[in-house]
Amino acid sequence: MRLAKRVSTLTPSSTLAITAKAKELKEQGHDVIGLGAGEPDFNTPQYIIDAAVRSMEEGHTKYTPSAGLPKLKEAIIGKFKNDQKISYKPAEILVGSGAKHVLYTLFQALLDEGDEVIIPTPYWVSYPEQVKLAAGNPVYIEGLESNEFKVTAEQLEQAITEKTKAFILNSPSNPTGSMYSADELRELGDVCIKHDVLIVSDEIYEKLVYGGATHTSIAELSEELKEQTIVVNGVSKSHSMTGWRIGYAAGNAEIIKAMTNLASHSTSNPTTNAQYGTIAAYTEDDGSVETMRQAFEERLNGVFDKLVAIPGVSCVKPKGAFYLFPNVSEAVKLNGFSDVDSWVEAILEEEKVALVPGSGFGAPDNVRLSYATSFDLLEEALTRIERFVRNHTK
Structure with a gap:
């Protein structure tokens, strides 16, 4: 066949x-x-497991809204307020079946044939494949080892064409573990604003930082950058919940609505008990x-x-x-x-x-x-x- x-x-x-x-x-x-x-x-921490089991025992085993439980959206909004000091509305949040599927849904909602997405190298293996599956074209810019594998605003500017739709940012990075400073992010963000390029900020490793380093989300640097960015995150790495498959996107309500419509015809909703476990992950803390x-x-x-x-x-x-x-x-x-x-x-x-x-x-x-x-x-x-x-x- x-x-x-x-x-x-x-x-x-x-x-x-x-x-x-x-x-x-x-x-x-x-x-x-x-x-x-x-x-x-x-x-996975026991308090999260207990919350998921309890939700099933209480009868929470049915479909949920395609974009996620309202209580989980509230917990995610609370997480952004606590960690990044930025505010989102429920209509600006989509919960999906892992951050990988959230990214897949985003590119399906965003790209038409021939649209370009700028991807720094080294990159997480699924970025270019997901872009190609959405009929887009990956455009690579090299993060030099001499610059801790990070790309510069000048490199980004040179790579942008009239077909550029988005720029993928992953900090901390898989596979390099590198992180962008607030100043570096601001310079990259200014280029994206200038050319109206959507920033896709994958922050799945946000909680795992070392040597006194501090994670900065590009979305927290200004209201303008927040509007230009879709933040993708989840609990897989931070709370050791890889198999639970819960990730989320935060950003422009129109994009989130389009992603929600797509999700309603693909996954229906993220797994219900996993969502209840994630509520506990973001509202409780046992260290x-x-x-x-x-x-x-x-x-x-x-x-x-x-x-x-x-x-x-x-x-x-x-x-x-x-x-x-x-x-x-x-x-x-x-x-x-x-x-x-x-x-x-x-x-x-x-x-x-x-x-x-x-x-x-x-x-x-x-x-x-x-x-x-x-x-x-x-x-x-x-x-x-x-x-x-x-x-x-x-």
Whole structure:
């Protein structure tokens, strides 16, 4: 059977592919350390689980409004007031089945064939694929390693054409962990306002920041920037709720209405009990979020020096998220491999350590390591990688 053209252009997710290969080796009895996971290794806090169970016991098991429960919208609005000191109305909030689906719905509502979306590299693997699925064209601008992988206002200005519809901003970033300062955001925002380009601000890692860094949302910098921005966020990373699939968008009411109409014909509504769990996540606090953040920071600080001590490996120290994104191009040359992808594959086969090649993120000289795993496993993984590099150095 002939499939639709839209799926023939898709690139398989590199993160899911490496995870599947690692799982296959584990099932064969191998001692595999997987550093590809994009999710916290903590369970969801108990108070959130209890709230979801309680909602089911109380009979809240039916459909909800397509854009989410009114009480959940209120909780999200409260979160924005507390964290960013900005105000939204219920009509400016859409709750979806995870931040990924919210982004998908946004691009479906926003793009016509040929519309361009500017995407900084390195990028999260799904951004360009979602743009292409909406018949749009991804336009890439390179975030240089020398600038902590961040793009500049000058780069953004040069990339804008009459077809540019949106600019994707991800801070803290997956895969690099880099964060934009308020001044940098303001400069990027001024360019978008000047050219009437919608800012899509993915802030899913907002709560996971380190070294005394402070997350700034571009939407909080001015009322004009708030009007120019759709903020996308969720509880997957901040509250270790990846499987609950709750994300949300906040911004222009007309765009949110269009997204809601689309959602009504695709998902009907986000899972009901997960919405009640999210209400608890945003209205109660038992300290779990901060405990998890501190654990990630300790892991980062504990293994960073060991990583950059590996021959041929350099790394910009991340300020957020839970990924390291080292440049391994010199190690690959030392080991006689033609590219990072084959080097990563050899490490998995020989040392049973699963890394994600940077090619899937638009950065072919790098690899992504998740430190959302135990410190002992991280240390062992880096020991194995170093052994591989030294054994294969020619």
